[in-house]
Amino acid sequence: MTALHDLGAQRLRDRIAAELARTRARTALLTEAVDDDDLTRQHSPLMSPLVWDLAHVGNQEELWLVRDVGGREPVRRDIDDLYDAFKQPRSDRPALPLLPPAEARAYLATVRDKVHDLLDRVPFTDRPLVADGFAFGMIVQHEQQHDETMLATHQLRAGPPVLPAPPPPEPRARVVEEVVVPAGEFTMGTSTDPWALDNERPARTVRLPGYAIDAAPVTNGRYAEFIADGGYDDPRWWDAAGWRHRTEAGLSAPLHWRRDGDGWAYRRFGRWSAVRADEPVVHVCWHEARAYAAWAGKRLPTEAEWEKAARWDPATGRSRRYPWGDADPGPEHANLGQRHLWPAPVGAYPAGASPLGVHQLIGDVWEWTASPFRGHPGFVAFPYREYSEVFFGDEHRVLRGGSFGTDRAACRGTFRNWDYPIRRQIFSGFRCARDLRPQELAA
CATH class of the missing domain: 1.20.120 (Four Helix Bundle (Hemerythrin (Met), subunit A))
Structure with a gap:
């Protein structure tokens, strides 16, 4: 022994x-x-x-x-x-x-x-x-x-590019519009992951009604449609705080975008290029994500909805550590660790999809959720309150999933990030969810 x-x-x-x-x-x-x-x-x-x-x-x-x-x-x-x-x-x-x-x-x-x-x-x-x-x-x-x-x-930073990286892989799979997650229980959080941080603990059983969630993050192409339809100029899609921030900050497009003829260009680490339609949109704040979702007739997922879509295995009823299983992320699973310097196009990581067929939940872009940052029931601060407890409350919104700049050591299906809803210098994007229609509930 x-x-x-x-x-x-x-x-x-x-x-x-x-x-x-x-x-x-x-x-x-x-x-x-x-x-x-x-x-x-x-x-x-x-x-x-x-x-x-x-x-x-x-x-x-x-x-x-x-x-x-x-x-x-x-x-x-x-x-x-x-x-x-x-x-x-x-x-x-x-x-x-x-x-x-x-x-x-x-x-x-x-x-x-x-x-x-x-x-x-x-x-x-x-x-x-x-x-x-x-x-x-x-x-x-x-x-x-x-x-x-x-x-x-x-x-x-301003100036010429200094960070080299190859482009992410091209799409390898066709991704459907959305996936239905059936009603039922799942295990949220963890009590066993040895390096999980205090706000990921403890594990608990959560029951959710059925819902639909986007099978991939919202893309640049879809977001450009929101802009073209006057989404930034129509207060119907914004709540009061979001509209006030949009107006005061003069928001009209994601950070680092500029007009390029009839389209858009973005700056990525000192390089300008045309916006690619099938990449997840990045550098949007929570208010922008929420407004887009309202315009699309949807909403942002709750944190629990995001985690169930990412971890729940309908065949076994257990929650995986990652969408693809319990194995650590490999380059075939997700765009992590600064391996590439921008999000991969939708469909680039079919090996990383969840059992329900939800793609790119890990890596590419941090995904805003509707949920404020709070402790799980039974939360105990460890090893110090200032890691997460002092940030609990309605001021911060939860982001999940990691980005292309997140390392595998700091990303898993239970990992929680948080920030102010006005922040967009972070590598933040989102996907949408919606309640099921009566005919879908009856199916």
């Missing part, structure tokens, strides 16, 4: 080491692709300078792994306040005495050396923070989330 236990612990250490290295390589790519001036410049008041994110991921790694798990002496206690996201609003961060790029990189290297030393020795005990390597998984996910944030900053 001891030998088996030791073997399992070593496999976990090897997995953690590989995830830490893979994640840090992505951080390096995002921060070494530009010069020091670009690293220290604020490219949008909505985003931090890239160099702040760089040192922040190291500071979180030091706080949780070196100091808390390892009980070691601080590396740089003097910078804790500088890289506290709650104490330092993004708009103020450029004026802080931040570590310059070379010093930030040296700091990250020092912290990582201590973490590797710790990883060789730490017992994966029943202490919740270290059981199943949770603290290390939390740090991997945290850094990957900031990598996606830095990718969004790259999309906002």
Whole structure:
């Protein structure tokens, strides 16, 4: 038994080491692709300078792994306040005495050396923070989330392209308009995924009436029809808050779109190209998504509806970890991990479809839902309230599914993201749902 236990612990250490290295390589790519001036410049008041994110991921790694798990002496206690996201609003961060790029990189290297030393020795005990390597998984996910944030900053920066990536695959399957999800129970959330975060827990049984959901995210072509039909100029499709924001912000198309003759072009990481009709629309806020859904005679799905469509297997009645099963995502399943720099056209990932035939639920674009961000019944904050609990309430709306910029470590069928309904610098899109008609209910 001891030998088996030791073997399992070593496999976990090897997995953690590989995830830490893979994640840090992505951080390096995002921060070494530009010069020091670009690293220290604020490219949008909505985003931090890239160099702040760089040192922040190291500071979180030091706080949780070196100091808390390892009980070691601080590396740089003097910078804790500088890289506290709650104490330092993004708009103020450029004026802080931040570590310059070379010093930030040296700091990250020092912290990582201590973490590797710790990883060789730490017992994966029943202490919740270290059981199943949770603290290390939390740090991997945290850094990957900031990598996606830095990718969004790259999309906002001016200047020539600096991030190379091949185009996503072409469509491989025809996708129907919508799928009917029958009434019944399913398991929402998780109580068993070892690296799931507190807001994904605990699992519970949810019963939903039957509904229809789009088999794919709303595309650029469909969204352009909404624009052409005067959707941005007709208050019928907007609620009061959405119409007020549309008017005050002067919204008339997704972020990064501009007119191009009779059509549209979009800018993607420094490159302009014609808008492709069969790609999921991206960079729309919740208000825009809701208005489109109303115009289309539909609505946004609730978070529970989205998750049932993504995880429920009608053949077994169980909820899968991902739409395709429990196996980790591969390149055939989903557009994740910055492998490509824009959403793949609809039908590009048939191997990633759910048992009901719902496509591209994971990757491509974060999908707005109708639901405000709240804890699941039985929620317990862990390991700190500031990860998610302080954001609960009606101010934030839930997004699900991940984007092309989301890493596989920070994305699964239970993973929950959230943001203000006016935000659209994130890689956000949506799909629609609707209630079933009487004749459909009777069928």
